[in-house]
Every structure is written in C-alpha cells, then in structure tokens.
Amino acid sequence: MAHLTPTPVLEAGQDRTMILNMGPQHPSTHGVLRLILEIDGENVVRMMPDIGYLHTGIEKTCEAKFYQQVVPLTDRIDYLCPLTNNLCYVLAVEKLLGLEIPPRAQWMRVLLNELTRINSHLVWLGTHAMDIGALSVFLYCFREREDVLRLFEMVSGQRMMTSYFRVGGLALEPPLGFFERVKQFADRFPEKVDEYEDLLTGNRIWLNRTQGVGKLSREDAIALGATGPTARASGVDWDLRRDLPYSSYEKFQFQVPVSQDGDVFARYILRVQELRESNQIVQQALAGMPEGPVKAAAPKVVLPDREKMKTQMEALIYHFKIVTEGFPVPEGEVYQAIESPRGEMGYYVVSDGTAKPYRVHMRSPSYANLQALAKMCEGRLIADVVAAIGSIDIVLGEIDR
Amino acid sequence: MALAPAIRTIEALQERPALARLLAWKPAAVEAAVLDREELTLILERSGLREACAILEADPATRFDFLSDLTCVDRYPGEPRFEVVYHLLSLPRKERVRLKVRVPGDDPNLESVTSVWPAANYFEREVFDLFGVRFAGHPYLRRLLMPEDWQGHPLRKDYPVEGYR
Numbered sequence: 001m002a003h004l005t006p007t008p009v010l011e012a013g014q015d016r017t018m019i020l021n022m023g024p025q026h027p028s029t030h031g032v033l034r035l036i037l038e039i040d041g042e043n044v045v046r047m048m049p050d051i052g053y054l055h056t057g058i059e060k061t062c063e064a065k066f067y068q069q070v071v072p073l074t075d076r077i078d079y080l081c082p083l084t085n086n087l088c089y090v091l092a093v094e095k096l097l098g099l100e101i102p103p104r105a106q107w108m109r110v111l112l113n114e115l116t117r118i119n120s121h122l123v124w125l126g127t128h129a130m131d132i133g134a135l136s137v138f139l140y141c142f143r144e145r146e147d148v149l150r151l152f153e154m155v156s157g158q159r160m161m162t163s164y165f166r167v168g169g170l171a172l173e174p175p176l177g178f179f180e181r182v183k184q185f186a187d188r189f190p191e192k193v194d195e196y197e198d199l200l201t202g203n204r205i206w207l208n209r210t211q212g213v214g215k216l217s218r219e220d221a222i223a224l225g226a227t228g229p230t231a232r233a234s235g236v237d238w239d240l241r242r243d244l245p246y247s248s249y250e251k252f253q254f255q256v257p258v259s260q261d262g263d264v265f266a267r268y269i270l271r272v273q274e275l276r277e278s279n280q281i282v283q284q285a286l287a288g289m290p291e292g293p294v295k296a297a298a299p300k301v302v303l304p305d306r307e308k309m310k311t312q313m314e315a316l317i318y319h320f321k322i323v324t325e326g327f328p329v330p331e332g333e334v335y336q337a338i339e340s341p342r343g344e345m346g347y348y349v350v351s352d353g354t355a356k357p358y359r360v361h362m363r364s365p366s367y368a369n370l371q372a373l374a375k376m377c378e379g380r381l382i383a384d385v386v387a388a389i390g391s392i393d394i395v396l397g398e399i400d401r
Numbered sequence: 402m403a404l405a406p407a408i409r410t411i412e413a414l415q416e417r418p419a420l421a422r423l424l425a426w427k428p429a430a431v432e433a434a435v436l437d438r439e440e441l442t443l444i445l446e447r448s449g450l451r452e453a454c455a456i457l458e459a460d461p462a463t464r465f466d467f468l469s470d471l472t473c474v475d476r477y478p479g480e481p482r483f484e485v486v487y488h489l490l491s492l493p494r495k496e497r498v499r500l501k502v503r504v505p506g507d508d509p510n511l512e513s514v515t516s517v518w519p520a521a522n523y524f525e526r527e528v529f530d531l532f533g534v535r536f537a538g539h540p541y542l543r544r545l546l547m548p549e550d551w552q553g554h555p556l557r558k559d560y561p562v563e564g565y566r
Binding site for chain 2 (some may be wrong): 052244344
C-alpha cells in the first residue's frame with residue numbers, strides 16, 4: 001500500500017518537491033485538521049494528516065463518571081450529530097444491563113436520529129459547497145437546519161448538546177405539538193432538497209470541481225476502514241440500519257443509495273439522496289408512532305417521574321440513590337455500532353460491575369474515513385484536496401475525542 | 402429481559418465459524434472463547450495473532466474483511482496487564498467477532514495487523530500513544546493524538562485523570 005510506505009516524515013528539497021502546511025487554522029479544514037502536503041508544482045505527491053488538536057481525553061473522563069453522567073459527554077464528541085452519539089452510548093449500556101426499551105421510546109429514537117442525519121447532512125452540504133466556492137448554498141441549508149434545531153430545542157431544551165436519550169429510554173415525553181411541528185417540517189422538506197439540487201446538481205462549475213475528483217476504489221474503502229456515504233459512494237453496499245438493525249430500524253422501509261463512481265460528486269449525490277430517505281423515515285415514524293411509556297420499567301436504573309418522587313417514599317429513595325451513587329452494571333463488555341451520518345459509530349463499553357464504566361472507547365467514523373483521504377488526494381491538484389476533505393465530511397471533535 | 406448466562410467453554414462454541422476455523426488451523430492458538438450478550442469473544446495467544454488475523458480475513462468461511470475497531474483495556478494492577486481488543490466485521494456474512502490478546506505490562510509488544518487491514522494504522526498508533534503498547538511491523542508508530550514530546554500514556558489506569566502536576 002503506497003500510503004503505508006515508511007518514512008512519511010516529509011523532508012523537503014531532495015529533488016524538486018516542497019512541503020506545504022495546510023491548517024490547522026485553514027477555513028476549509030472543518031475545524032483543526034492539519035495537513036502536511038508534499039507538492040511538486042501544484043500536484044500533491046504525498047499527504048499526511050496531523051490530528052490531535054482537539055484531543056480532550058473524553059475516554060479518560062468517562063472512566064471517572066457514573067454511567068448516566070457519560071451521556072452529556074457523548075454530545076460533545078460530534079457536535080453535528082449529538083443524538084446519534086447519545087443513542088449509540090445508551091444502546092451499549094442497555095445491552096450490558098439487558099434492558100428492554102418500550103416501543104415508543106425506540107420510535108422516538110429513530111425519528112430523532114433521522115432528523116439528526118438531516119441536520120448533519122445540511123451542515124455538510126452548506127460547508128462543502130462553500131469550500132468549493134458555491135457560497136449561497138450555505139444560506140439555504142442553514143435555513144432548514146435552523147428548523148431542525150428548533151425541533152431539538154422543543155424536545156430537549158437544547159439546540160445542539162441535546163442529551164435527550166437516557167439509559168432506559170428518553171429524558172422526557174415529547175411536548176405537546178411536537179409531532180405536528182415535525183410533520184410540517186417533513187412535508188415541506190423535499191421541495192427544499194429540490195432547491196439545493198437546482199443550485200448544484202446540474203451546475204457546470206460544480207460538476208467540473210467534483211466529477212472524477214478524489215477517487216476511492218471499493219477495495220481501498222474496505223481496507224482503509226471507510227464507512228458510511230464515503231464507502232457507499234465507492235460501491236460498498238453496507239448500511240448498519242439495514243444490515244445489522246438496532247432500535248427497531250427493521251420496521252422501517254428505506255433505500256440505501258449506492259454508487260460505483262467513488263468520486264466527490266458520487267458522495268454528494270448519495271448524501272442528497274439520504275436526505276430524502278431520512279425524510280421518508282421521519283414520515284414513517286410519525287405515522288406509526290406507538291403509544292405508551294417512554295422509559296423502561298427499571299426503577300433502579302431509570303429516574304422516577306417528579307410526580308411519583310413527591311408522593312412515594314420508594315421513588316424518592318431510588319432517585320436519591322441513582323443520583324448520588326449511580327447504578328451498578330453487571331460485569332461484561334459490549335461493542336455497539338450504529339450508522340451515524342458519517343458511517344459506523346461504535347461504542348465499546350467495559351464494565352467491572354461498579355457504577356462507573358471501566359473503559360469506554362469510541363470508534364468514530366471520521367477517524368477511519370480520514371485514513372482514506374491521502375489515497376484520494378495523492379497525485380491530484382492542491383485545489384482538489386479541499387474538495388476531497390469536504391466530501392468525507394469530517395468532524396474533528398469526533399476524530400480527536 | 403434477564404441476561405442469558407454467558408457461555409465460557411471452547412467446546413460449547415466450536416460450531417462458530419471463526420472459532421472452528423482457528424481451531425482447525427492451530428488448536429493452541431485460541432486460549433479461551435466467551436459468548437456473552439450475543440457477542441463472541443476469542444482470546445488468542447499473543448505470538449499467533451497476525452497469522453490468525455490473516456486467516457480470518459482471507460478464508461471464505463469467515464471472511465472478516467473489515468476491521469471495525471482496535472483498542473486496548475488496561476487491567477492494572479492485574480497481570481497480564483493489557484488487553485488489546487480487535488472488533489472484526491464480515492461484510493458479506495454480516496457477522497462480528499471480537500478478538501483479544503493479553504499483553505504483559507513489562508513487555509508491551511505485539512505484532513501489527515496493518516499488513517492484514519491497513520485500517521489498523523491509526524488505531525494502533527492511538528493505542529501506542531495512549532497505552533504504550535508497541536506494535537512490531539507498524540509502518541509509522543508515532544504519537545497521534547498527544548504532542549510528540551509528551552511524557553507517559555494517558556489512558557493507563559495509573560495515570561491520574563487530571564494529569565501529573
């Protein structure tokens with residue numbers, strides 16, 4: 001593998017190449033990614049990403065927290081899809097505990113996860129188009145993203161760091177009028193996607209900047225651990241929602257778009273199709289939303305309702321115990337993976353039988369997808385690097401953790 | 402929903418493709434096997450790791466062509482201290498398996514699997530950076546997340562949460 005050749009310590013000037021530093025404050029690097037490029041004229045000979053500028057030691061912090069206190073930390077890994085991270089973590093802990101989640105909570109989780117996917121893809125589309133020079137798309141995308149964030153605020157009180165999923169269900173029953181608001185959004189969203197496509201899909205400049213750029217073959221995508229739209233654009237027909245379903249995704253009908261082209265344009269088209277599919281899933285979740293409780297019947301794990309806490313001694317005791325000493329989780333280990341907007345998000349949680357996790361490891365999709373970046377860029381122009389970075393949709397918070 | 406009891410013997414699990422394939426290759430390669438919470442864990446002998454991975458990757462009966470995750474758990478002060486954990490995924494067979502290798506604290510060395518799955522590159526660098534486990538045969542084993550001149554390995558259990566002062 002060319003990208004695995006030793007001595008990637010890039011030293012300039014042996015012959016005709018030079019080193020160009022890109023980032024970590026470059027506007028197109030989506031945060032604090034630093035790329036060290038070895039260039040020959042305008043061609044990239046070698047590339048080495050340098051990461052770690054946002055490393056905050058979240059995995060270490062998790063080991064000092066109770067299981068329920070880790071949920072807000074998971075928001076902060078990926079600030080574009082907090083609910084996806086919440087879901088992956090709580091699913092892992094619920095699997096360790098052997099908890100059964102009521103159907104209404106599961107469907108709410110699906111609904112909110114698809115809204116998160118729409119939110120994340122909208123930010124991606126806006127910033128990716130802006131990187132390449134189509135500035136106005138950003139404004140259109142953020143218009144709809146604002147609507148999604150208002151829905152999150154309505155349901156959890158927060159626009160971005162939602163922490164709405166809890167071990168055992170949801171934090172709260174969704175408020176009155178929430179489903180109507182989601183319905184209004186989902187009904188008008190497809191025509192908004194048409195608007196974005198009007199701006200980009202047939203645009204000559206857009207096509208020239210994206211078609212045939214940042215190629216990644218199917219073999220390389222699998223070998224380098226790429227997942228999500230980045231891998232599906234290279235012909236890897238794999239979506240965890242369909243192939244290893246979780247949280248009752250098996251009850252939903254949706255298409256998994258796959259493309260064989262493996263270039264930046266294919267990734268763009270795929271994500272736009274996913275916007276439409278996610279909207280379909282939201283519609284299905286709204287139509288079939290079951291009635292019933294949103295929390296599991298596990299008093300030692302799930303906080304009691306305020307009403308019960310003020311009238312029943314037992315509920316008060318459980319509340320006090322969960323808040324002050326957490327809940328013990330049986331010994332064991334679990335790897336739970338879900339399909340985040342960027343690919344396979346996995347949580348590996350090890351329990352030693354106490355109320356604090358022994359080890360939490362996050363397998364973040366951007367981290368693995370970033371390894372494929374060098375493959376996409378080497379041998380291409382510097383200007384294409386910007387298009388390729390945007391097309392793998394990286395979030396540095398998730399890479400550095 | 403009560404948890405089903407874990408199955409902890411190799412004999413009870415030898416029907417599983419991954420385990421069956423490794424037993425057919427070298428019975429001594431698998432030290433233990435556990436099926437807990439519907440997840441299969443194979444604990445492998447340290448010296449045969451890379452070869453075992455190459456077999457699981459290439460054999461059509463197992464075909465674990467995708468390395469989902471690679472990480473480490475520090476069992477300090479227990480010995481062997483480190484458990485390096487591999488999460489493999491088979492895309493054609495839609496199946497996962499977890500491999501584990503125990504590595505002693507006074508000799509934290511292990512073979513790299515970058516030749517089997519190039520995706521292991523960053524994951525092994527991260528384990529080296531945060532735990533101090535060295536991977537022989539890795540093409541570029543240097544710190545990834547921490548600064549180059551950092552002292553110590555932060556995810557080790559004897560490393561204080563707030564760092565050394």
